[in-house]
Amino acid sequence: MKKTKNKKKQLLLHHKQKNTLMESVNAIIQAYQKASKGVLHAQRYSDYAATYHSTSMEGSTLTSTQVTNLLDLGKTATNKAFWEHQMVVDHYEAMKFIAEKAQKKKEITPQFISDIAALVMKGTGGQVNSAAGSFDTSKGEYRKCSVFSGARIFPSYQKVGTMVADLCAKLNKSMKNAKTTEEKLEIAFMAQFELVSIHPFADGNGRTSRLLMNYIQLYFGLPPGVVFKGDKIKYIDKMEALRKTDNPKPYVAFMMSQYKRFLKQETKHFLRK
Numbered sequence: 001m002k003k004t005k006n007k008k009k010q011l012l013l014h015h016k017q018k019n020t021l022m023e024s025v026n027a028i029i030q031a032y033q034k035a036s037k038g039v040l041h042a043q044r045y046s047d048y049a050a051t052y053h054s055t056s057m058e059g060s061t062l063t064s065t066q067v068t069n070l071l072d073l074g075k076t077a078t079n080k081a082f083w084e085h086q087m088v089v090d091h092y093e094a095m096k097f098i099a100e101k102a103q104k105k106k107e108i109t110p111q112f113i114s115d116i117a118a119l120v121m122k123g124t125g126g127q128v129n130s131a132a133g134s135f136d137t138s139k140g141e142y143r144k145c146s147v148f149s150g151a152r153i154f155p156s157y158q159k160v161g162t163m164v165a166d167l168c169a170k171l172n173k174s175m176k177n178a179k180t181t182e183e184k185l186e187i188a189f190m191a192q193f194e195l196v197s198i199h200p201f202a203d204g205n206g207r208t209s210r211l212l213m214n215y216i217q218l219y220f221g222l223p224p225g226v227v228f229k230g231d232k233i234k235y236i237d238k239m240e241a242l243r244k245t246d247n248p249k250p251y252v253a254f255m256m257s258q259y260k261r262f263l264k265q266e267t268k269h270f271l272r273k
């Protein structure tokens with residue numbers, strides 16, 4: 001009897017903590033929306049920040065100021081490689097693409113994901129020749145080769161098409177049923193994890209998967225978030241732990257903390273304008 005009472009207390013406490021967490025997230029979203037409402041081109045500058053963090057994690061060394069100067073003024077950074085500039089421009093174009101599609105509530109399809117990947121790799125990708133055949137990363141074509149990262153070997157290229165199609169069907173179904181902010185954000189975070197775990201492309205998987213996350217957030221009318229470049233190792237560790245344990249809670253909690261931190265940061269930035 002005592003154990004039953006303790007279990008009920010624990011469940012009530014967990015439920016209360018969960019509600020408190022989501023009230024906090026909703027409050028942060030409302031504060032962000034209120035602060036950004038009167039700021040000219042507010043979303044554009046948040047997109048610049050997202051572009052900076054996402055491309056920095058993939059090798060770009062442009063600073064946040066250099067990213068803004070490039071996207072706002074077309075000003076290139078001294079002593080920085082052309083491909084770094086192109087990566088930034090391409091990512092921003094992909095951000096604009098997903099925002100446009102989110103307004104139309106476009107269903108997620110394998111072609112849509114390939115379209116995002118094609119924009120991400122437009123200026124830095126190209127034809128790849130492998131034993132299984134040629135494919136073009138700048139066109140969002142699936143890889144025809146094995147890929148790995150450290151000790152992690154990603155699914156066989158023969159499975160990619162089916163896995164992406166299954167993921168799209170799963171996402172569309174879950175998005176229709178999502179009610180709370182928590183559910184919507186969790187779908188976005190898990191979409192990022194699942195797509196990057198399939199690794200359908202030879203390059204650009206991280207950026208494409210984070211853009212898919214952003215698309216789902218925008219689809220639901222939520223601000224798009226980021227993974228901070230300084231937290232790349234934690235981000236990778238949380239995903240690797242999820243693959244090993246099949247427990248999404250630590251990963252989702254990490255992504256939620258990144259989301260809240262980014263919105264708080266952007267809110268402060270808008271209030272200073």
